[in-house]
Amino acid sequence: IQVGRTGVLTPVARLAPVTVGGVVVCRATLHNEDYIADKNIREGDTVIIQRAGDVIPQVVEVVMEKRGKDAKKFEFPDTCPECGSHALRETGEAARRCSAGLICPAQRLERLKHFVSRNAFDIEGLGARHMEDFRRDGLISSPADIFRLEEKAEEIKNLEGWGGKSAENLFKAIGARRAISLERFIYALGIRRVGRATARLLAGNYGSSKKWLAAMAAVAKKDSAAYGELTDIDGIGPGVADDLAAFFTETHNTDVVADLGRLLSIEDFADADIPDSPVAGKTVVFTGALEAMSRAEAKARAESLGVRVAGSVSKKTDYVVAGAHPGSKARKARQLGIAILSEDDWRRLAWD
Ligand SMILES: [Zn+2]
Known part of the structure; x- marks a missing residue:
């Protein structure tokens, strides 16, 4: 396990050990307890395994004829x-x-x-193996300790496999990561269900670490306005919102985040891909049946123009784009005095 x-x-x-596609395999994933029960896999079984790419091979099937009488x-x-x-x-998991x-x-x-993986802090010369070693040697216990490693330079230089030169290079590489993008920072925290895409979404919507952290603190305190704003982000469901709330409810997490905040400079979100578009930075809600393109296409197109696509209408909405049979979202937009555009209006405004 x-x-x-x-x-x-x-x-x-x-x-x-068995050779599969030129690689010696001696471990294979069994996924979870249901998988073991469904496939009726027992200790000591002979199994068929499958290997695809670099992922860990998986057990596909049991060879029943080869099962021993007393297989446990x-x-x-x-x-x-x-x-x-x-x-x-x-339940449900x-x-x-x-x-x-x-x-x-x-x-x-x-x-x-x-925290140090490729899509997170990606510190040159500091991989998973080093984290294991440093942890074992008591040099690192929290992510923030990475940025205090230089204080332990003498100890590190004397470790096996390290010398003055390699330690200096490591400190240089760590120093280079003291400035980090907001999306990498969010991803690096390792919050459940917050992968790269979600981290980017959060960074793009809150813009700065200050705003994001203030919002997360409010979400953790069950502030319904902050929670509503979070789940209004298209792509953030209640599951992710609850995971964020749970993370920021724990003081051992908020302590780490605050500690990191003192050691790092977290850069505001900057979307290099945003073109010079008249609608960049605007918040739009799509409603009703769109004709020219599917909802997913409309959303992707809008996002490529730097538009935030929200799931519901609020005071922060700039435009509501209404297809056929728009319903309650258009009504709410009318109440709030938000511009309602047809698909054609939107196309002309956004990219035509
Ligand atoms: Zn445990």
Whole structure:
């Protein structure tokens, strides 16, 4: 059982080594406890595995003829194998999770690895392996400690595999990342269900770390206006909003964020791709049946012009683009005095 960054317990099969496509494979994922039950996979089974690209191979099927008479069913643990805390399964979810959060050493380490990963801080010369070593040696316990590593220069220079030169290079690479884009920063925090696309969406909508953090603090305090604003962002559902709220409710998370805030300069969101468009920066709501293009196409087109597409009408809406049978959103726009445009009006205004 492997424990991931957000506490998910993932069962992994240990296999007798076998060569698949020129690579020796000795582990394969079993996904989750339902998968093991559905495929009726037992300890000691002979299995068929599949490998695709760089991802960890998966167990596809059991070869029943080769099953031993006394093959044991696998008892999925209900405690975390790393820290012993309860591992709970929420209704509607396939995954069982360690409930300990950052108290769990496995989650802590995975969070640190995620923090320095390629799409997060991406610090040259500081990979997952180094995070494991530094953590073990007590040099790093929270992401912010990375930016204090230079204070421990003498210790690092004396570690095996490190010397004066490589340590200097590491400090230089860390220094280069003290300025970081808002979207990378959000992604690096490793909040459940906040991947790259969601991080970018949040960065684009809030613009600065100050605004984003103020909004998240309000969301965590169950401020319904802030929560409403968050879920109004097209692409942010209640699931993600709740995960954000849960993250910012925990003081061990907000402490880390505040600590990082003191050490870093988080750059305001700048969308280099925004063209010089008359509608860039405007907030638009689509409603009714569009004729010229599908809703998804309209949204993608608008976003490519730097437009924020919202799911519901509020005082912050600049335009409502109404297709056939517009309904309540157009009514609300009329009440608030927001411009309602036809598809043609919108096309002429935005890009024609
Ligand atoms: Zn745990």
